[in-house]
Amino acid sequence: MEELQAAVTAHLDQVSGLVQALSSELRRGMGPAADNLRGFIRAVDWTEPWLICLMAFHVVLLLTAVWFRRNANFQLFLLFLAYSGVYLAERMNRYLGEHWKSFTSRNYFDRSGVFISVVWSGPLIFISIVSVISSLIALCRLMVKWKRAELRHRARLARDKKD
Known part of the structure; x- marks a missing residue:
């Protein structure tokens, strides 16, 4: 039972990290994506x-x-x-x-x-x-x-x- 609880906790921590990373990306806005697109267009x-x-x-x-x-x-x-x-x-x-x-x-x-x-x-x-x-x-x-x-x-x- 403790192994299951530890696995669930580890999974929740991983999901929490992914959600935090996604929210920080969304807070930065579309600027980095637009910069990457402009760089791609210029490189070709x-x-x-x-x-x-x-x-x-x-x-x-x-x-x-x-x-x-x-x-x-x-x-x-x-x-x-x-x-x-x-x-x-x-x-x-x-x-x-x-x-x-x-x-x-x-x-x-x-x-x-x-x-x-x-x-x-x-x-x-x-x-x-x-x-x-x-x-x-x-x-x-x-x-x-x-x-x-x-x-x-x-x-x-x-x-x-x-x-």
Whole structure:
């Protein structure tokens, strides 16, 4: 029983430390995060052709997702495509880290995969969110259409019953 009590106390102390660390981070505000983001943006040469092509790819994919927002089958395909891209990001990072000299001036592909997560996976996840929201809106519209048809059918049945 004493071992259990000691384990629970140790766990509560650890949780308390995490909560204190989180609250101190929140008290500092968004300044450090904004500084890190500015440093990241400055460290990358955004004029490299492959980065411009990658950004153009994401813009075209986003516009395609918005353009075909009412096509449920295409939205499902787009979700599969985007999540496959996110799934393959680790392998892509490893491959691109080995062959970076053939297409870029600097090696952006670190072991932790921060760069590939920001420029590849992040936009794909955003596009996936847009696709899911579009699908939910289409589903809501379909439910409203179905309910209206059901109410019209019930009204017709009630009218025919009176006659």
